[in-house]
Amino acid sequence: MKYTERLVFKTPEQKDFQRYFEINADPETNLYNPYGPMNFEKAKNTFDALTEHWKEHQFGFWAISEKENPELVIGFGGLNYRLYGDVVKLNLGYRIDKDFWNKGYATEIGVHTIRHGFEELRQNQIFAVVRPDNQASIKVLEKCGLQLFDELNDIPNQKNSLIFIIQKNIE
Structure with a gap:
């Protein structure tokens, strides 16, 4: 497990799947996702890929909780290898339960993930x-x-997605 000031980051386990599904099936957390909320089968396949990524690479998206209530997973985020068109890149991502938005958690997750x-x-x-x-x-x-x-033309008949980057300062 890893910690920030307010959050707990742990490797996801099968018991975390229900929260994964709830968060990813919510239309509000998928407002900008052109594919919309995940159905059960898509969530299961994506969660299985998430846990496989951990097994293969020893890192991935964490199940994230508040320190005050470590049993309740409030979101998932971290790093994974992802295709950007036809090139694999190290990708930062996160999705947080809407009840925990506007608390600075996404930024806290991002900063922790980049440092990691x-x-x-x-x-x-x-x-x-x-x-x-x-x-x-x-x-x-x-x-x-x-x-x-x-930019990345990754979704047919939609505006291009934006690609952001951060590079380590090499001295």
């Missing part, structure tokens, strides 16, 4: 992809030090 990627995983670049209308997530990425890098 640079210091513990010894990576030099971290990317994030975001829908162009998702101003809240864009602000979070900018607060975490990421900068607009490129």
